[in-house]
Amino acid sequence: MTANFSKLLLSWFDKNKRDLPWRKTKDPYHIWVSEIMLQQTTVRAVIPYYERWIKTYPTVFDLARAPLQEVLKFWQGLGYYNRARNLHKAANKVVCDYKGQLPSDPHLVRHLPGFGPYTTGSVLSIAYDKPLVIIDANVRRLAVRLLAIKAQADTKQDKVIEGFLTKLLPSKRVGDYNQALMEMGALVCRNREPLCNVCPLKRFCKAYSLGLQEVIPLPQKKIIKDIHAVIAIIEKKGKYLVQKRPSSGLLADLWEFPGGRIESGEDKFQALVREIKEELDVEVKSAKHLFDLKHFYTQFRVNLSVFICQLKNYPAVYEQRKWVGRKDFSRYPMPSGSAKIVDKLFNKT
Ligand code: SF4
Numbered sequence: 001m002t003a004n005f006s007k008l009l010l011s012w013f014d015k016n017k018r019d020l021p022w023r024k025t026k027d028p029y030h031i032w033v034s035e036i037m038l039q040q041t042t043v044r045a046v047i048p049y050y051e052r053w054i055k056t057y058p059t060v061f062d063l064a065r066a067p068l069q070e071v072l073k074f075w076q077g078l079g080y081y082n083r084a085r086n087l088h089k090a091a092n093k094v095v096c097d098y099k100g101q102l103p104s105d106p107h108l109v110r111h112l113p114g115f116g117p118y119t120t121g122s123v124l125s126i127a128y129d130k131p132l133v134i135i136d137a138n139v140r141r142l143a144v145r146l147l148a149i150k151a152q153a154d155t156k157q158d159k160v161i162e163g164f165l166t167k168l169l170p171s172k173r174v175g176d177y178n179q180a181l182m183e184m185g186a187l188v189c190r191n192r193e194p195l196c197n198v199c200p201l202k203r204f205c206k207a208y209s210l211g212l213q214e215v216i217p218l219p220q221k222k223i224i225k226d227i228h229a230v231i232a233i234i235e236k237k238g239k240y241l242v243q244k245r246p247s248s249g250l251l252a253d254l255w256e257f258p259g260g261r262i263e264s265g266e267d268k269f270q271a272l273v274r275e276i277k278e279e280l281d282v283e284v285k286s287a288k289h290l291f292d293l294k295h296f297y298t299q300f301r302v303n304l305s306v307f308i309c310q311l312k313n314y315p316a317v318y319e320q321r322k323w324v325g326r327k328d329f330s331r332y333p334m335p336s337g338s339a340k341i342v343d344k345l346f347n348k349t
Contacts, residue, residue, distance in 0.1 A: 086114030138185025
């Protein structure tokens with residue numbers, strides 16, 4: 001089965017693979033950048049970011065030299081900023097410890113920031129043809145169908161899937177083989193309505209032979225939490241108050257307008273007054289509602305109510321809290337929700 005399976009898969013990949021910029025290179029650093037960007041982000045969204053990134057930071061030395069704030073600004077819009085932070089940290093380590101050459105030994109790579117088992121497997125198999133299995137959401141769905149596992153396609157299945165895929169690894173073109181599995185999951189063995197009629201693997205597929213391809217995997221129960229927050233736009237002589245988030249935790253090191261969650265029992269104005277007192281230690285004199293907007297994250301939905309505020313006195317500013325002119329916002333990396341507010345305030349989108 002092994003030889004036939006990989007032969008069919010690779011020949012399908014050669015004819016059907018999408019023409020993507022990171023498939024035109026064997027440069028380990030470029031492959032590494034693309035793999036980090038592709039985590040939790042769609043291929044279509046990644047392409048322009050990847051192309052601009054490679055133009056701006058063509059080598060790992062260019063990235064290592066760049067200031068973190070500039071790198072985070074570059075990343076703005078891709079989300080999950082820890083990826084950019086780790087990329088930057090790891091670039092510095094690769095420059096210092098490995099003379100700018102990403103090692104090919106998985107044990108060394110696993111110690112670099114941002115390299116979990118998936119990233120290690122994908123980067124090393126694609127860049128150096130290392131015989132490592134990788135499991136992303138597309139591969140997981142494809143594998144549970146091939147094996148007809150009647151369960152949700154989650155990480156609980158990964159041990160079984162890893163054993164199954166390890167047995168099928170070809171001796172050559174491992175990187176293409178891994179990419180082919182992911183591509184097959186994305187284009188043919190799709191989440192809904194898999195295209196079994198054109199699938200080169202259907203003769204190996206237990207779900208297909210049992211007529212269960214639309215039933216497997218079982219649907220995920222998604223819990224989306226709603227978060228309600230108030231945001232204060234505070235203006236002084238044409239400049240706006242923003243603050244930098246702490247260097248660890250959610251949305252670390254990004255800049256945002258003051259504000260925070262509405263607690264239970266509070267109305268929006270009460271929440272605004274409390275947040276401004278807690279965060280800035282100043283009193284709100286008056287506030288006028290400007291607009292509401294929603295922003296979606298994987299696990300939650302944020303409902304932001306934006307107010308323009310007059311204060312009784314202004315807070316002190318320092319390294320982590322600044323007055324920023326509207327033209328200078330482009331230098332401050334912000335979470336997507338705050339970036340939308342800037343667009344709405346100044347660019348009227
Ligand atoms: S036959 Fe259908 S369900 Fe099975 S791997 Fe191919 S596309 Fe997926």
